[in-house]
Amino acid sequence: MAKRLSPRSSEINALEQRGYLIGKKIGQGSYATVHLADYVDGNSGSKRMRLACKIFDKEKAPTDFLEKFFPRELEILTKIENPHIIQVHSILQRGPRVFIFMRYADNGDLLDFIKRNGVVPEQQARLWFRQMATGLQYLHNKNIAHRDLKCENILISKRFNVKLADFGFARFCFVGGRRVLSQTYCGSAAYAAPEVVNGTPYNPKLSDVWSLGIILFIMLNASMPFDDSNLRKLLKDQMTRNWVFRSRIRDTISPSAKSIVRHILEPDITLRFTLERVLTHEWIKKRDASLPSGGRLVHSLAAPKQAEASGSSGMEPAQQPEGPSRAAAPPYPQKIDTSPTDEYKWHESLRSNPLLNMPQLADPARM
Numbered sequence: 212m213a214k215r216l217s218p219r220s221s222e223i224n225a226l227e228q229r230g231y232l233i234g235k236k237i238g239q240g241s242y243a244t245v246h247l248a249d250y251v252d253g254n255s256g257s258k259r260m261r262l263a264c265k266i267f268d269k270e271k272a273p274t275d276f277l278e279k280f281f282p283r284e285l286e287i288l289t290k291i292e293n294p295h296i297i298q299v300h301s302i303l304q305r306g307p308r309v310f311i312f313m314r315y316a317d318n319g320d321l322l323d324f325i326k327r328n329g330v331v332p333e334q335q336a337r338l339w340f341r342q343m344a345t346g347l348q349y350l351h352n353k354n355i356a357h358r359d360l361k362c363e364n365i366l367i368s369k370r371f372n373v374k375l376a377d378f379g380f381a382r383f384c385f386v387g388g389r390r391v392l393s394q395t396y397c398g399s400a401a402y403a404a405p406e407v408v409n410g411t412p413y414n415p416k417l418s419d420v421w422s423l424g425i426i427l428f429i430m431l432n433a434s435m436p437f438d439d440s441n442l443r444k445l446l447k448d449q450m451t452r453n454w455v456f457r458s459r460i461r462d463t464i465s466p467s468a469k470s471i472v473r474h475i476l477e478p479d480i481t482l483r484f485t486l487e488r489v490l491t492h493e494w495i496k497k498r499d500a501s502l503p504s505g506g507r508l509v510h511s512l513a514a515p516k517q518a519e520a521s522g523s524s525g526m527e528p529a530q531q532p533e534g535p536s537r538a539a540a541p542p543y544p545q546k547i548d549t550s551p552t553d554e555y556k557w558h559e560s561l562r563s564n565p566l567l568n569m570p571q572l573a574d575p576a577r578m
Contacts, residue, residue, distance in 0.1 A: 222305055229303070231312065233264060242272040248312060250300065261315040262300055269307040280379060285309075287355055287381050295346030297366055297376040316366035316374065321426070324367055330460055331430040333468055339365075339373045340427050341495055346375045347419060348486055354384045356415030359398040360422035362429055384415060393418075401425070401439040405449040405478045408442060417480050420489060424475030431464055432456050436476065450478045467494035 223233055230251045238245030248264040269277060288299050288311070300312040318324065321339075325331065331339070343365060350357060357364075359380040366374045380397040384390060392412035396403075404421035406413040428436045436454035439445045448454065454476065456464060471494045477483040489495065 222308065222310075225305060226303070226310065231262075231264070231303075231310075237263070242276070243267040247315065250312065260300070261317075262312045263315045265311040265313070267309040267311065269309070283382055284378050287378050287383075290353065291350065291355070291378075293346055293349040295342045295372070295374060296349065297374040313376075314368075314374075316376075317369040318367035318371060320363050320376075321365035321367060321373065321430075322362035325362065325429060325433055330433045333431065333463075333465060336427065336430040337468075337494065337497065339430065340423075342373050343375065343423060343426065344486065344490055344495070347423060348490060350375070350381075351384075351416050351419070351486055355381055356384050356393070357381050357419050357422075358393065358415050359402075360419055360426065361399050361402045362426055365426065382415065398422070400442060400445060401435055401437070405446055406480060408446045408449065414480065416486065417483060420475055420484060420486055423486075423489070424472060427475070428454070428456075428472055431468060431472070432460060449476075452476070452478065465494070467492070467497070470494065 226233060230253050232249040232251065234247035234249070236244050236246050244266050246264045246266065248262040250260040250262055252258040252260075267281070269281075272281065285302060288302065292298070297316065298314040300314065302312070303310045343360075347357065347360070357375065357378065357380070359377060360375070364375065364377040366376045368374060380395075382393065382395075393415040394412050396407055396410060398407070400408065402422040402425045404413065404418040407418050425436065434457060437445050437448050452473075455461075456469070471484075471489065471492045474482075474484040474492070475489065484492070
């Protein structure tokens with residue numbers, strides 16, 4: 212499968228004529244591979260832009276995916292442009308193969324970052340969460356729900372800004388001028404809202420907010436709030452609010468941070484914070500004293516020469532380095548605690564099980 216999804220010689224030649232140079236494979240999926248790529252501006256001849264290229268093969272995908280999810284993804288990608296969403300450079304098609312070129316995230320994804328560095332300090336978590344929520348607000352204002360928010364889909368740019376990525380399960384929330392509930396149970400169980408796990412039609416915007424809350428919990432805690440190895444137990448734990456911060460970091464998290472997590476991980480959708488309430492919460496609005504006015508710089512993650520003087524717009528310069536940058540690890544004293552006293556061990560806690568067309572579960576109140 213991997214070999215057949217790799218670019219063919221004729222495709223490589225055709226892409227090179229347009230200025231796209233395909234490099235090594237860095238990711239593999241069922242119907243697509245992801246490669247490093249460079250774009251050479253034909254006008255300048257020497258100006259290069261580092262990109263990632265997702266190569267999708269229509270001949271390898273099932274009919275329902277081709278008829279529903281993939282057309283939505285392409286349509287949505289052509290309609291969005293925001294500093295906190297990974298930037299698509301171009302979409303090209305040659306026969307059954309589609310090449311989606313997007314900005315390369317030099318510092319990988321949030322899951323790998325947390326695995327390397329452990330707990331994200333609260334000040335940094337607030338900055339990144341604010342960027343994620345702002346990017347999601349942009350999508351929701353366009354009536355687009357992401358439906359697959361998870362740490363693996365939060366990419367970290369060269370300048371340590373975060374970007375929402377992977378719109379394979381995204382959809383429009385209004386069809387024919389009418390709001391529609393989602394009935395496709397997609398995404399990952401570890402990040403899915405209880406109404407999704409329960410298999411009932413759901414408001415995708417509110418489920419996006421829940422997923423965002425799971426990501427925030429992971430940044431502050433370096434483990435998942437729920438064990439998703441058993442879906443019935445997962446749903447019961449969600450509905451009974453059976454989650455806790457790890458004992459070693461519980462006292463280091465501010466009351467306002469605990470408050471926003473509690474209001475987001477609210478199983479009752481009539482009580483769960485909407486995105487608007489999230490963005491006006493005191494924890495989000497707080498500006499850290501060690502950051503410039505506006506709190507928009509990533510503090511100690513990058514060397515001083517990499518710091519952004521113009522704020523957190525996150526838009527990358529046109530020229531990127533030719534290879535992945537290896538910034539020094541941030542000076543985090545915290546490391547993940549995998550002792551037996553932890554609620555979940557590390558490799559268990561950050562696993563995200565696939566959740567697609569899952570069967571409806573019983574009412575947790577009757578379990």
